[in-house]
Amino acid sequence: MSLRPTRLGTRLFALTGALGLMAFAAPQAHAGSVPAPIPFYSSACPANIVEGDTGGCVTDLQQWLQDWGMNLAADGDFGPQTLAAVKVFQTEAGDTADGQVGFNTRSAILSDGVKGVQGGPVTTIQHLENAGFLSCLDADLDESGQSPQKAQGWTCNGGSNQNWRWYPVPLHSGRNIIVNQQDNECLDADSGTSGHNGQVVGAYGCNGWVNQQWTTGNSRGQIVNAGDSQCLDADTNTESTNGQVIQTWACNLTQQQTWAYQV
Numbered sequence: 001m002s003l004r005p006t007r008l009g010t011r012l013f014a015l016t017g018a019l020g021l022m023a024f025a026a027p028q029a030h031a032g033s034v035p036a037p038i039p040f041y042s043s044a045c046p047a048n049i050v051e052g053d054t055g056g057c058v059t060d061l062q063q064w065l066q067d068w069g070m071n072l073a074a075d076g077d078f079g080p081q082t083l084a085a086v087k088v089f090q091t092e093a094g095d096t097a098d099g100q101v102g103f104n105t106r107s108a109i110l111s112d113g114v115k116g117v118q119g120g121p122v123t124t125i126q127h128l129e130n131a132g133f134l135s136c137l138d139a140d141l142d143e144s145g146q147s148p149q150k151a152q153g154w155t156c157n158g159g160s161n162q163n164w165r166w167y168p169v170p171l172h173s174g175r176n177i178i179v180n181q182q183d184n185e186c187l188d189a190d191s192g193t194s195g196h197n198g199q200v201v202g203a204y205g206c207n208g209w210v211n212q213q214w215t216t217g218n219s220r221g222q223i224v225n226a227g228d229s230q231c232l233d234a235d236t237n238t239e240s241t242n243g244q245v246i247q248t249w250a251c252n253l254t255q256q257q258t259w260a261y262q263v
Contacts, residue, residue, distance in 0.1 A: 040057045058076050152245065175214065197230075231251040
């Protein structure tokens with residue numbers, strides 16, 4: 001029998017060197033409205049579960065995804081939130097991120113730690129906060145679910161839009177995707193401005209591309225984009241304001257490129 005992993009619950013957090021941990025729970029739908037789970041891998045369920053499907057097969061799938069650490073409601077409705085969670089899981093498992101739960105994705109979900117995100121505990125963080133200006137990395141709530149979604153510096157408030165989770169990238173030691181727990185979108189460095197100071201950073205639907213892969217750099221506190229080796233940077237021109245611009249910039253070991261995190 002396959003064992004479900006234990007969900008870890010911590011958030012992405014940031015003062016210079018200060019790390020706080022908080023229990024994190026996925027949102028729950030009202031119990032009376034939720035279809036009873038039916039094992040999503042059984043013959044009673046479609047061989048390919050896709051967006052728009054509803055019912056107990058979807059409830060069971062959602063519960064498995066919750067146990068892998070995905071942030072979604074187990075409500076029996078395969079909507080945009082479940083689609084985003086499936087794509088995150090597929091990206092981590094090294095599968096095609098098409099949002100469809102077919103043979104390969106089903107096998108990965110049921111596995112007990114063979115590849116990808118299942119290979120070990122998922123390290124989580126609470127409020128990625130810039131050391132220079134004491135602001136948290138924030139996915140703009142007004143643009144929640146949009147691709148791209150604005151990433152900004154904002155006063156730390158404990159919201160799920162400031163809650164990020166690191167997942168290791170299969171076959172690429174040291175690389176991670178950083179996923180926002182509000183809507184399961186990945187921290188993304190704009191490919192159109194790759195290699196330029198001021199490269200746009202936002203949250204985008206997870207796709208497994210290298211511009212969504214990050215390393216922890218050679219200096220403690222750096223977060224470096226694997227696509228162009230530029231560092232996550234909090235803009236000095238908009239410092240100490242909510243809505244502070246978050247960008248990438250040539251790595252320079254300054255405070256605005258120093259972040260508190262744990263991976």
